[in-house]
Amino acid sequence: MLFKQVYDHIMTRIERGDWNVHDKLPSIRLLALELGINRLTVFKAYQLLKQNGKAYVKEKSGYYVSPENSLPNLYERDVNESIESSAVHLNSKLSDIHRVTAAYQFSQALIDPNLLPNLFLSEYVKKVFDIYPKLMGTYSTPQGDEELRDVLCQYIIRHYRVHLNTSEELITTGAQQAIDLLSRIFIRPMDAILVERPTYSAAIDVFRGQGARLIPVDFSPEGYDLDMVELLMKQHRPRFFYMNPTFHNPTGYTLPITQRKQLVELAERYRCLLIEDDAFHDMYFDERPPQPLFTYDTEGWVVYLRSFSKYVAPGLRICAVFGRKSVIEPLITAKSLADNGTPLVTQKIFVHYFQSERMQQHLEKLRIALQIRRDIMEEELALAPIDWKWITPKGGLNIWLQLPDTVPARTLLNESFRQSISFVPGQICDPLDEMQSWIRLSYSFVNEEQIRAGVQQLAEIAQRIKER
């Protein structure tokens, strides 16, 4: 039951010394907000703490940590507890949305499979099996195939002129797994972490699942308010700052170069790890994005997640994580506990395809195709009689759209689902669970005709809601 988990969180923190005897515990409202759960759940956890003599109440003030007590522990697992009620409760709001089948899938920030070199890739698979006849019978090491790590390490060195070697690299099954493994290593219940507002929804769910306190950092087209970031680092001593600074999901914004350098300095000063998730780096339209923050790091305070699973070969789900040994070593342990290594077959297919000339050609064509789709979506949005607003993304896969007050995103989503249109409501990208007048529309998964027809229908639905 969820309230028992909250109880456990609080007990872990008390045992760890985060709150001492007679310290005031956070208010019910605050804890519910931080953990992203219902106030009633927190209330029940506090009641149990009180009942077990772990906390006491001061009238009109709140709950306080009790002195050591000899009261019996009433918190014992009920042997008749069902499997369902004893399972830890996890959220995956994004995949809940993706589960809805829709003819116009504006919710999927994925590349349309028709834009990938499918025939070429399947021919390649045969070649790779010829080169490594024992491939199917071989495990990868948990850290990842040496050949692949070497190729990707050299790629990063060549592009950014950094000092790096293959021991500072780990291969994961997509960036999603890297986010999950990093949270397991660094987050203990109630730890503070910084996240952009808005941010990648699935990362919010992972961090909450580990019991983190999410501290939002607003992300605007100009970047972050660095004075605010400094204050938050000073006040909360966060374990890390999770960021997606290049063609950010969901907004499409890119952090300016000047802020990149300053942020690395802040990270060093306040000993706050920066987790730089760079899933869309090569998806630029007019000009290349600035260098990753990782390339300014000399002290080891940036861990760099470079996923190739979005646009090189989504089915292979390859991501490289770069960082200093102090981060990579525990990550290798976490990876071996999770799955003992990403399948060697996918790593070998990827490494050969990645080095082929065809891959470069594919990337160039893909950028053009995506830019055309973005333009078409913007054209249709501009034609609609709705006063919605957005900033043209210079890369990435999404348009972050602000709806007029007269069109609530919830109502729009419900009615759109009924007409086979899906998109991501901004609220699930917001660590504060607000942003109700924003939505994310992806232009990468649906073809040009579908974009036109889908946006026109979406506009009609919005218009009907507005006129009510």
Ligand SMILES: Cc1ncc(COP(=O)(O)O)c(C=O)c1O
């Ligand atoms: C910012 C961000 N990080 C990570 C991921 C997950 O990437 P992968 O497919 O490599 O697991 C996504 C997918 O949408 C994303 O948008």
